[in-house]
Amino acid sequence: MSVQATITEMAVRAKKAARVMASLSSEAKNRVLLRMAEALLDRQGYIRAENGKDLAAGREKGLSPAMLDRLELSDKVMQSMIAGLREVAALPDPVGEISEMANRPSGITVGRMRVPLGVIAMIYESRPNVTVDAAALCLKSGNAILLRGGSEAIHSNLALAKVLQEVLTAEDIDAAALQVVPTTDRDAVTFLLGLEEHIDLVIPRGGEGLIRFVAANSRIPVLKHYKGVCHVFVDADADIEMSVAVVMNGKTQRPGVCNALECLLVHKDIAAAFLPKAAAALRVAGVELRGCSATKAIIADCVAAGEGDWGMEFLDLILAVRVVDDMDAAMDHIARYGSQHTENILTANYANAQRWLREVDASAVMVNASTRFNDGGQFGLGAEIGISTTKLHAYGPMGLKELTTKKFIVYGNGQVRG
Amino acid sequence: MSVQATITEMAVRAKKAARVMASLSSEAKNRVLLRMAEALLDRQGYIRAENGKDLAAGREKGLSPAMLDRLELSDKVMQSMIAGLREVAALPDPVGEISEMANRPSGITVGRMRVPLGVIAMIYESRPNVTVDAAALCLKSGNAILLRGGSEAIHSNLALAKVLQEVLTAEDIDAAALQVVPTTDRDAVTFLLGLEEHIDLVIPRGGEGLIRFVAANSRIPVLKHYKGVCHVFVDADADIEMSVAVVMNGKTQRPGVCNALECLLVHKDIAAAFLPKAAAALRVAGVELRGCSATKAIIADCVAAGEGDWGMEFLDLILAVRVVDDMDAAMDHIARYGSQHTENILTANYANAQRWLREVDASAVMVNASTRFNDGGQFGLGAEIGISTTKLHAYGPMGLKELTTKKFIVYGNGQVRG
Numbered sequence: 001m002s003v004q005a006t007i008t009e010m011a012v013r014a015k016k017a018a019r020v021m022a023s024l025s026s027e028a029k030n031r032v033l034l035r036m037a038e039a040l041l042d043r044q045g046y047i048r049a050e051n052g053k054d055l056a057a058g059r060e061k062g063l064s065p066a067m068l069d070r071l072e073l074s075d076k077v078m079q080s081m082i083a084g085l086r087e088v089a090a091l092p093d094p095v096g097e098i099s100e101m102a103n104r105p106s107g108i109t110v111g112r113m114r115v116p117l118g119v120i121a122m123i124y125e126s127r128p129n130v131t132v133d134a135a136a137l138c139l140k141s142g143n144a145i146l147l148r149g150g151s152e153a154i155h156s157n158l159a160l161a162k163v164l165q166e167v168l169t170a171e172d173i174d175a176a177a178l179q180v181v182p183t184t185d186r187d188a189v190t191f192l193l194g195l196e197e198h199i200d201l202v203i204p205r206g207g208e209g210l211i212r213f214v215a216a217n218s219r220i221p222v223l224k225h226y227k228g229v230c231h232v233f234v235d236a237d238a239d240i241e242m243s244v245a246v247v248m249n250g251k252t253q254r255p256g257v258c259n260a261l262e263c264l265l266v267h268k269d270i271a272a273a274f275l276p277k278a279a280a281a282l283r284v285a286g287v288e289l290r291g292c293s294a295t296k297a298i299i300a301d302c303v304a305a306g307e308g309d310w311g312m313e314f315l316d317l318i319l320a321v322r323v324v325d326d327m328d329a330a331m332d333h334i335a336r337y338g339s340q341h342t343e344n345i346l347t348a349n350y351a352n353a354q355r356w357l358r359e360v361d362a363s364a365v366m367v368n369a370s371t372r373f374n375d376g377g378q379f380g381l382g383a384e385i386g387i388s389t390t391k392l393h394a395y396g397p398m399g400l401k402e403l404t405t406k407k408f409i410v411y412g413n414g415q416v417r418g
Numbered sequence: 419m420s421v422q423a424t425i426t427e428m429a430v431r432a433k434k435a436a437r438v439m440a441s442l443s444s445e446a447k448n449r450v451l452l453r454m455a456e457a458l459l460d461r462q463g464y465i466r467a468e469n470g471k472d473l474a475a476g477r478e479k480g481l482s483p484a485m486l487d488r489l490e491l492s493d494k495v496m497q498s499m500i501a502g503l504r505e506v507a508a509l510p511d512p513v514g515e516i517s518e519m520a521n522r523p524s525g526i527t528v529g530r531m532r533v534p535l536g537v538i539a540m541i542y543e544s545r546p547n548v549t550v551d552a553a554a555l556c557l558k559s560g561n562a563i564l565l566r567g568g569s570e571a572i573h574s575n576l577a578l579a580k581v582l583q584e585v586l587t588a589e590d591i592d593a594a595a596l597q598v599v600p601t602t603d604r605d606a607v608t609f610l611l612g613l614e615e616h617i618d619l620v621i622p623r624g625g626e627g628l629i630r631f632v633a634a635n636s637r638i639p640v641l642k643h644y645k646g647v648c649h650v651f652v653d654a655d656a657d658i659e660m661s662v663a664v665v666m667n668g669k670t671q672r673p674g675v676c677n678a679l680e681c682l683l684v685h686k687d688i689a690a691a692f693l694p695k696a697a698a699a700l701r702v703a704g705v706e707l708r709g710c711s712a713t714k715a716i717i718a719d720c721v722a723a724g725e726g727d728w729g730m731e732f733l734d735l736i737l738a739v740r741v742v743d744d745m746d747a748a749m750d751h752i753a754r755y756g757s758q759h760t761e762n763i764l765t766a767n768y769a770n771a772q773r774w775l776r777e778v779d780a781s782a783v784m785v786n787a788s789t790r791f792n793d794g795g796q797f798g799l800g801a802e803i804g805i806s807t808t809k810l811h812a813y814g815p816m817g818l819k820e821l822t823t824k825k826f827i828v829y830g831n832g833q834v835r836g
Binding site: 019022023096102104106108110113115117118196200201215216219221223239242245246248249253335353357358359361362363364365366367368369370372373374378379380390391392393395396397405406407408409410411412413414415416417 | 614
């Protein structure tokens, strides 16, 4: 069978299975998730052996130690997948929730019912644990899922899917609700992204290159964020000790992730008092500062920032620093260079705090907190399947609810329109 | 300036104006809308004169009387635009609403704030009143809008935009918040659909050809419905008189619209009692029936339905009729041939009603009511900018809320992640 025929058949089968998934009770879905956790435990040997094939191939291809590390289904990763399945089982089921019921002048009663999206395609790189984490969230929210991981993890992904599918079959649920694309052909992805009749949503996860490729080639709606260029603005009257702690946390706690701090904006009236303390702490943590001329006038040994440092996602121990005239200048900088991910103000000024929350356009805006809090778990969504920095459907971390939609339901007694 | 440069400049200016729109108070927005209503009244002479140019050009080009009728800004259409502006001014403002506030274990307080989408592009055909109706909804929801109407209405659309922009300027609001693309070049649309950095949402309104063109060419998220193939399923124990009335209303009250009834599914146990009565009423109204063989066995003079009649949007006094074994067969028919628009059951059976509402996948599912109720006004949204049959962001009629999104807001006191 051609790649195109294979992908089409998978999508058609997924669409059919989605109807089954949409009608499953919460109890049935939770039982499946808990049995999947058991199955991962029971079939560890098989999964490790298949993962070993990917690791061997990766070593042969000369993958970096960091990449091999991300590829490995270690004890810790296996445990985290198993724990993840159990956590998702314990989350409330969003499907079926009815809201906004109201009687209308015509006599009909109108409300909205939360329903699954249908078929979700997940396109991701390297880490095979995404196969299990994403499947758990999609199944719990009543969707079918098509998974397309990186070519270097193909054996691991197929093995994980096989084990999870065995549980579906044992529970008498169409195993097509969870499928891994069995080919590593890139054309398969391009073709899949054209199947808008069968697939309702695409979620890409990986580097900016992968995400731009998916967005550029998809006829299906895509939920994505390209990058996280997160700013903190230290206002004129911010608490200096707090500001140093929040900036340190944002930059150094986990510099390689999308909610890490990348650019510090400092009100000119607090710069002389704040910047030396911040620089001292950051220097101890090994952070390289790249400052504007006003910053360099205060922190003489910092690197001079170039235009390319504004709006840059360093994902490293590097921080761009700019002194600004006031909050409006900070907001203008963010409107120009930000990525609509996470934008924070540190301030003691009530009016500024309120204006920041209202006017700054980002998936998360915060007062007096670290950018690192932009996360589904920290926000109380339970678990996240990704973060959206586009505004349609979801803006910010996406949990179970964001994998559903609401349809209108109408109760009538024979009403007709006049 | 090239078309591409013109469109890019318009989009950049719209994006800038969107920041202004997002911060306007409800009072300011309502005042603008009411002044726009006044301005349409005051400037009727100018608007009519420009509309006259389009009508003359249309006559010369040989447009049909129906198309000329849709193009004309008659007294009635002017009145309806003015009334529409006042109605939208009276609707509650969705922007700024805060929901789901909760304290998290970390000590931060997290909630969601409703905010505008940003820049909305509207691509539509023929009727120039859409220019005003769409602008009103987008401005009230705090968005900037780019309008691209049909080439045959270009003078009318530019004149309407000019009058509305004069109000924005008089109110000291950046007039770039409302712009009509001044060229009728189709390449301008294709180019505009690639400006994902500047435009947040595209809403096409018109024939299926236009909508498919927009969906196929857009890098920007699109909210759309291709067509409305609405079904009514008459269950075994439905009230026959009510069913005749609901079917008549769905098919004949306004056959040319997307929520008109196109296909009638009848449970085999009620077919002999129901179909002759329905056929008699429909015949009087001039409706042509196209039935399956079981239907023909009861209504001898109906046309034999071909495969092409299932899933067909007739938009005319034609109704496809199929006798089915049971509700599951009706649901299978809809899953195969439906357009996810409006799917109704007529029944006295409680369990069937509940199952229908849960399991049928459409933007609106109803029990014992006419398909004609799938409408923003009837559902209580106040006014609608379109209907979405894709599930991302909005499913069903879209009102003011659907032109907004929710961002996360966080109140902290210096919290950092451990």
